[in-house]
Amino acid sequence: ARDIRLAVVAGDGIGTEVVEQGLLALDTALHGSGVTVSTTDFDLGARRYHATGETLTDTDLAAIRAHDAILLGAIGDPSVPSGVLERGLLLKLRFALDHYVNLRPSRLYPGVTSPLGNPGEIDFVVVREGTEGPYVGNGGAIRVGTPHEVANEVSVNTAFGVERVVRDAFARAAARPRKKLTLVHKHNVLVHAGHLWRRTVEAVNAEFPDVTVDYLHVDAATIFLVTNPARFDVIVTDNLFGDILTDLAAAITGGIGLAASANINPDRTAPSMFEPVHGSAPDIAGQGKADPTATVLSVALLLEHLGLPEAAARVEKAVADDIAERGTDRVRSTAEVGKDLAARIAG
């Protein structure tokens, strides 16, 4: 009998509410499979920060490392200075656990209303780099608060870091029917970083000769995401462009209430982390209004990553069927959606 040790970081705002339904889906999907789940709750986020001043201690991190995977709800609260929890907790986890593949699938499920009038078939995945770029925290400011303040932010890109994520993206593209990879960057302006990305994609392409490659500047990519999203199969891009594009991708496929993500350490030197793309949504927190579907779909990515593709498929099918039959109307509460999905997963 296999036991999955799952670290649970419910986090802030609607995090707790959606994670509860994610765990229900997980348990239900594994019921009778011989695989069990042991969860450890980590009290991290705004409450802990206010109580202790801590965001993520070395002890927390060591304890999380002893798990097979992490399920995360959402991080961030208006009561905490902007950036403290995001950088001190969420990004610290991604960086410390070397989550260099931030995987964000975008699919327009039948039954979902897209804000696009004529969306066509949307089914692509964004491979967002997770450990470099402008997210490294390599910035600083001088003369803060004076008329002579200078605030810099440095985007750091390494051959090592770009190559490994590009290779992962190629492998994903090669495994998909259309076998198409789009690099998104802005190499006409960010020439140093951009040319590293470009050269790397060209070089790795030799290992995946059946994958077709194209390139878009990030500004043009946003245009195609609303005029012809069907053109995308796999997108590979840097940390910041990936952040922006995946929110837009979520929007055109029915909203961040449906968008799942996986922060993957493909080398498995540390647990990978699964989380909805949406944030903590303080405006609707505690009201049972949050849609747990994105978290449930993140659980499907978790099952996939842990080598349980059948259970993963069952979870994803439950979501697809639920949406197809009932649409994404906001009449059901968080718990009701969770219960409906669990019932479908149970079959």
Add this chain to the structure above:
Amino acid sequence: ARDIRLAVVAGDGIGTEVVEQGLLALDTALHGSGVTVSTTDFDLGARRYHATGETLTDTDLAAIRAHDAILLGAIGDPSVPSGVLERGLLLKLRFALDHYVNLRPSRLYPGVTSPLGNPGEIDFVVVREGTEGPYVGNGGAIRVGTPHEVANEVSVNTAFGVERVVRDAFARAAARPRKKLTLVHKHNVLVHAGHLWRRTVEAVNAEFPDVTVDYLHVDAATIFLVTNPARFDVIVTDNLFGDILTDLAAAITGGIGLAASANINPDRTAPSMFEPVHGSAPDIAGQGKADPTATVLSVALLLEHLGLPEAAARVEKAVADDIAERGTDRVRSTAEVGKDLAARIAG
């Protein structure tokens, strides 16, 4: 009698084609007004670069400075290494002439089909910072082409630079009926730059107490641009976020064929520059297929900037009427659209 000395940089690809129609619109709008236009053509772009290796010399720049305004078509060609013309010419003009307000209005004209199913009323303007941020060219790489390459890009933000563009954006917001300003940044990750922007907006707000301010992370802003663009009135943002958001804004309002922009030096220490948001579109260059509307609308911004609001209004009305009557179908050639617009401007 007033004469406007206009520097014309048609540039690459469809640049020549659209600029020709822009000039026709300009001449027509000023016909009989007593204001004349003297143009100087500047041979800048891919052809010049291939012939001489030059992008923009000090002599070119000095000659351009002696003008009242610049009309620019498009810069960039696949035959030139990426970044050379963009940075050596287009961005050099913006930086050297201190175009710190990159103004990009977004309006959904009646008759235009938006890719959004239910766009609502779209009428906002993006004030994009034009002389700082990740566009400063302050990057570099070491060990290029080796497995140990590191490529950095630095975003530079100064109190001086942020404050002047924020003040301009507030003034524009104060002059509009809704009086609403949205700051777009990513201050939960880019904390140093982000907090400078945030503090500056808070401080300048005191000078414009009747302007309502809100804030969106750039990723969330892309969501609202497709789910509720009517929420925006004036957006102020950094150079790179502005680049991305304005292409998306163009897409939802009918495409970059319609999106105008102005690179403004509000202190008038150098000529301002007017250009369509679209690029040189090498795929359709020379075929008479390019829509000159964005350039004609940029001419309206030029007239406005030169203190000729009546002529500006006539040009904008011609575009609005043309679109309302004929839609944005691509049946007409570049020259036909230009002729139709000129006829309407002539009244």
